[in-house]
Amino acid sequence: xxxxxxxxxxxxxxxxxxxxxxxxxxxxxxxxxxxxxxxxxxxxxxxxxxxxxxxxxxxxxxxxxxxxxxxxxxxxxxxxxxxxxxxxxxxxxxxxxxxxxxxxxxxxxxxxxxxxxxxxxxxxxxxxxxxxxxxxxxxxxxxxxxxxxxxxxxxxxxxxxxxxxxxxxxxxxxxxxxxxxxxxxxxxxxxxxxxxxxxxxxxxxxxxxxxxxxxxxxxxxxxxxxxxxxxxxxxxxxxxxxxxxxxxxxxxxxxxxxxxxxxxxxxxxxxxxxxxxxxxxxxxxxx
Amino acid sequence: xxxxxxxxxxxxxxxxxxxxxxxxxxxxxxxxxxxxxxxxxxxxxxxxxxxxxxxxxxxxxxxxxxxxxxxxxxxxxxxxxxxxxxxxxxxxxxxxxxxxxxxxxxxxxxxxxxxxxxxxxxxxxxxxxxxxxxxxxxxxxxxxxxxxxxxxxxxxxxxxxxxxxxxxxxxxxxxxxxxxxxxxxxxxxxxxxxxxxxxxxxxxxxxxxxxxxxxxxxxxxxxxxxxxxxxxxxxxxxxxxxxxxxxxxxxxxxxxxxxxxxxxxxxxxxxxxxxxxxxxxxxxxxxxxxxxx
Numbered sequence: 001x002x003x004x005x006x007x008x009x010x011x012x013x014x015x016x017x018x019x020x021x022x023x024x025x026x027x028x029x030x031x032x033x034x035x036x037x038x039x040x041x042x043x044x045x046x047x048x049x050x051x052x053x054x055x056x057x058x059x060x061x062x063x064x065x066x067x068x069x070x071x072x073x074x075x076x077x078x079x080x081x082x083x084x085x086x087x088x089x090x091x092x093x094x095x096x097x098x099x100x101x102x103x104x105x106x107x108x109x110x111x112x113x114x115x116x117x118x119x120x121x122x123x124x125x126x127x128x129x130x131x132x133x134x135x136x137x138x139x140x141x142x143x144x145x146x147x148x149x150x151x152x153x154x155x156x157x158x159x160x161x162x163x164x165x166x167x168x169x170x171x172x173x174x175x176x177x178x179x180x181x182x183x184x185x186x187x188x189x190x191x192x193x194x195x196x197x198x199x200x201x202x203x204x205x206x207x208x209x210x211x212x213x214x215x216x217x218x219x220x221x222x223x224x225x226x227x228x229x230x231x232x233x234x235x236x237x238x239x240x241x242x243x244x245x246x247x248x249x250x251x252x253x254x255x256x257x258x259x260x261x262x263x264x265x266x267x268x269x270x271x272x273x274x275x276x277x278x279x280x281x282x283x284x285x286x287x
Numbered sequence: 288x289x290x291x292x293x294x295x296x297x298x299x300x301x302x303x304x305x306x307x308x309x310x311x312x313x314x315x316x317x318x319x320x321x322x323x324x325x326x327x328x329x330x331x332x333x334x335x336x337x338x339x340x341x342x343x344x345x346x347x348x349x350x351x352x353x354x355x356x357x358x359x360x361x362x363x364x365x366x367x368x369x370x371x372x373x374x375x376x377x378x379x380x381x382x383x384x385x386x387x388x389x390x391x392x393x394x395x396x397x398x399x400x401x402x403x404x405x406x407x408x409x410x411x412x413x414x415x416x417x418x419x420x421x422x423x424x425x426x427x428x429x430x431x432x433x434x435x436x437x438x439x440x441x442x443x444x445x446x447x448x449x450x451x452x453x454x455x456x457x458x459x460x461x462x463x464x465x466x467x468x469x470x471x472x473x474x475x476x477x478x479x480x481x482x483x484x485x486x487x488x489x490x491x492x493x494x495x496x497x498x499x500x501x502x503x504x505x506x507x508x509x510x511x512x513x514x515x516x517x518x519x520x521x522x523x524x525x526x527x528x529x530x531x532x533x534x535x536x537x538x539x540x541x542x543x544x545x546x547x548x549x550x551x552x553x554x555x556x557x558x559x560x561x562x563x564x565x566x567x568x569x570x571x572x573x574x575x576x577x578x579x580x
Binding site for chain 1: 288292293294296297299300301302303304306307308310311313314317318321371372373375376378379380382383384391392393394395396397398399401402403404405406407408409410413414416417439442446470471472496499500502503506507528531532534535536547548551554555558559561562566
C-alpha cells in the first residue's frame, strides 16, 4: 500500500483512540461545568446536609449518600459468602459437570437485563418482604439489597473462580500429595494464594452495586430520608439522578444531581485505582 | 481442621450453588408462567393488522411494535457510531501505541468502562442542554443523543475485545506477513484482523446485547412511554426496556401488566440470543487457537 495511505490510516487510528479517551474527560468536564455554579456560590456545604426540602430551599444529598452506602454494602455483605461458595464449587469442589453447569448458569446471568430483575422483584420479592415486615409497601432497603446481591453475584463468582484457578498447579499437587481434602485445599492453599483476586473481585462488585440505577429506583422506595432499618425506604445517588432529571434546568435541585454525578465519578476513580494497586490493569465488568 | 468444619465448608459451598440456581430458576419460571399467556401477535400489533403495520400504512397504538422498532433502530444507530471508533482505537492500542501513552489510554478506558451507566446518561442529557443553548434551539434529548450516549457506553467493550484479539495472536502469525514484505497496515488488515475476526465480532455482539438491555442511559436521553416510531433523528422514541420500567410503576390494569410480562420475555429472549451467539463465536476463536498452536 502507498506510504500516504499508511500514514493516513495510522493518524485515523490515533484519532479514534483520542476520541475514545476524551469521552471520559468530557463526561468529567460536563459534571464539573454544570455543578460549577454551586462551587462558585460557595454554598457547597449546604448540599452535604441531612435535609432535602425544595420548598424551604434545602437540598442536602446526604440521605442519598447514606442510601447508596447502606444498600450497596448490605448487597455486598449478602453476596460475598454466596460468591465464595459458588466459585469454590466451580474451581475446587467440582471440576466436573456440576461445576461447569454452575459456571454456565452464572455466565448466563450476566446477560439478563437489569430491568427484568427489577420487574420480577416487584411482583415476586416485594410482596414477600411486605408479608415479613407487615408494614409499608415492601419497597425497602432489604428488598433492594437482596436483588442487588443477585445482580452482582455473577461479577463476584466469575472473578473469584478465575482467581482460584490462577493458583499454580504445583501448589495444588503438593497439597494433594499431602492428602489434603478439597476443603483444606481451599482454606490453606487457595484462599491465602488468591486473596488479591478475591479483594479485587469484591471491589469490582462494590463498584457495580454503587453504580446500578434500576434496582434501587424500582424497589428501594425512593423516600428522601436516611434509612434507619431494613424495612425503611431509601433513595440512592443513582436513582436520585434519574428522578430529578425532569425538573427545571436552573434550579438548585437540578444542580445537585451533577454533584451526585461528581461523587459517583470520584468513586469510580477510587475503584479503578484500587484495582490497579492490586495488579489488575485492564478492568472490564458489566455495569 | 476437624472433620466437622470441613464438612460444613463443603456443605455451605454446595448450598450456595443450589440457592443460586434455584433463585434464578424461580425468577425465570415466574416470568414465563406469568407472561406466556400474553405472548401472541396482539401483544405486538394490538388491534391493527400486522400486514398494515409492516407496510407502514397504519400506526400501532396499543402494541409493543413501536417499542421493538425503537430498540432495533437504537441498537443499529449506536453500533454504527461505536464500531468504527471502537475497532480503530483497539487497533491503535494493540499495534501502534507506544509505552509512554499506553498507561494513559488504559486508565481512561478503565474509567469509561467503570463509570455507572446513569452518568453516561447524564452526560448525554447535559450534552443535549449544551447543544440546545449553543448550537440550535431544536435540540432536546432525542434519538440521536441517546444513540451517541449508548455508543459511549459500549465503546470500551469493543475496544478491549479488538485489542485482546490482536494482542493475543501467536508470534508466528504476527510476523509472517511482515517477513514476506507486507506493510504494517497490510499486515493488520489482511492477516491479523481476518485471523481473529470471530473474536472481534463476539465483542460487537456483546455490545449489541448491552445496547438492547440498557435502561439507565436512555431514560435520561429522550426515551418516552408513548411516541410511536421515530420519524427523525431529533424525535423522541420508545424502547422495550423503558416500556418494562414504565409499566412496572405505572400500570392501570391487569391487561397492561400482562403486556409488561410479555415484553420482559421478548427482551430476555433477544438478550439470550445475542449472548449465546457472542459466546459461540468466542469459543470458536479459542478452539481454533488451541488446535493451531
